[in-house]
Amino acid sequence: MSTVYRFTMHIHLAPMEGVVNARMRALLTAVGGIDRCITEFVRVTDQLLPARVFYRLCPELHHGGTTPSGTPVYVQLLGSEPGVMADNAARAAELGAPGIDLNFGCPAKCVNRHRGGSILLDEPELIYAIVSSIRRQLPDDVPLTVKIRLGFRDSLRFHDVVNAAETGGASLLTIHARTREDGYTPPAHWHQIAPARERFGIAMVANGEIWTPEHADLCQRDSGCEDIMLGRGLLSRPDLALHIKQQRLGNSHQPWSWEAVFPLLYALFEDSLQTCAPRHVGGPSKQWLGYLRRTYPQAQELFEQIKRLREPADLQEALQQHLPKAA
Structure with missing residues (x-):
């Protein structure tokens, strides 16, 4: 049986630290096919950050929170203190962020050592506390999304983390289909997302190892997710999102030379x-x-x-x- 896709599938641009900054977001979204961007993470420790920090990582805040081609840019926060995270999320929203994203997926050792990113995947109770604190403090019309991996060393608590994000009030969950232990070693385990997709009601986006339109097809089929996030695949082929979208619409697309x-x-x-x-x-x-x-x-x-x-x-x-x- 052939897979049926809706024409309104969304493709998100991954927030690759040190790579996908404002100038890269502007270039890639101008090509077409990308529906949402997320900034590199704003590191939150123990204080409310000044506005200049948010403007530096998300200069799009000066222009309605979108890239020059009109693609919304969510501000991503990384940290482990619920109250301070909530204060900074509210600050970003006040500055015009169209949405807030939380980073519980970063595999970098220097980040994990300071209780940031994927290290928190072993603490779903803390993830719930962070998400719920932020959701209470954000305006109702500002979406709150979360990015995770399948787990830290293993995926035993994956469903606990999904539940924490959903019950905490997140509206969407992006899942990089590998553990932190896996790093970026192929393959991405898209099939491990599918049981969570069936069990929970939160919207999900699949991420990891999508280099071609054919990979996008397999990812959607195996994960059960209609929406995907592209990172290294889009950097290696800037028209990839456009190609995927055109293919879904039944249009031909000649890969860019x-x-x-x-x-x-x-x-x-x-x-x-x-x-x-x-x-x-x-x-x-x-x-x-x-x-x-x-x-x-x-x-x-x-x-x-x-x-x-x-x-x-x-x-x-x-x-x-x-x-x-x-x-």
């Missing part, structure tokens, strides 16, 4: 020229090439050409050689 993708890379470089210190200008472009080379051999060649260049003028000259020639 390197000639179509390179102008986005050059736009990122030009933005870096304006916003980064000279010694850091090449960093974002080199980082993105690290993902693009999974799909495009030309990206590998370009990376080898510029990886040792440091001066902005040298980088610009090398990149300009790859710009499409005027007709």
Whole structure:
């Protein structure tokens, strides 16, 4: 039996720390197919943060909480103190965040050591306390969403965590279908989401190892989720969300060539020229090439050409050689 999809499926852009910042969100959402973004996490410890912290990580707050192409950007918080988390969620909402997302999935050891991210997956009672405290303090019209993994060392408490998020008042749960112990090692265990999808009423989004439209099909089938989140797959192929959406609508889509993708890379470089210190200008472009080379051999060649260049003028000259020639 063939799988039937609704045309209103949503695709979310993953909040990849140190990678998917405002400039990357602007570039990727301009391509099309993305329905929601989430910021890199705002680290909450023991105090109410000043507005400048939220504006730095989510400059879209100055423009209605959306990217230039109109995609909403939720502010993500990471921390373990319910009261302080609630205060900061309320502050983000006051500043215009269209939604709040909570990070209980980050696998980084430095984060986990300070009781942040996926370490809390062993404490569903605390997750409930954080979610419920925030939900009570947020305005009713501001959505509260949660991102998790299947567990920390194992998935034995996965359903307890889902229950904590749902009963605490979250409206949506994004599940990276691996434990923290799994890291990013393939495969993603999408099938482990399906029993929770059947048991609980909270909306769910499946995430992990979606590199192609075919992977999206398998993820939806195995997880039971209609909505998905893309991270590294979208960075390696910027038109992936658009391709998935067009396929769902029954439209043809020709995968983008390197000639179509390179102008986005050059736009990122030009933005870096304006916003980064000279010694850091090449960093974002080199980082993105690290993902693009999974799909495009030309990206590998370009990376080898510029990886040792440091001066902005040298980088610009090398990149300009790859710009499409005027007709």
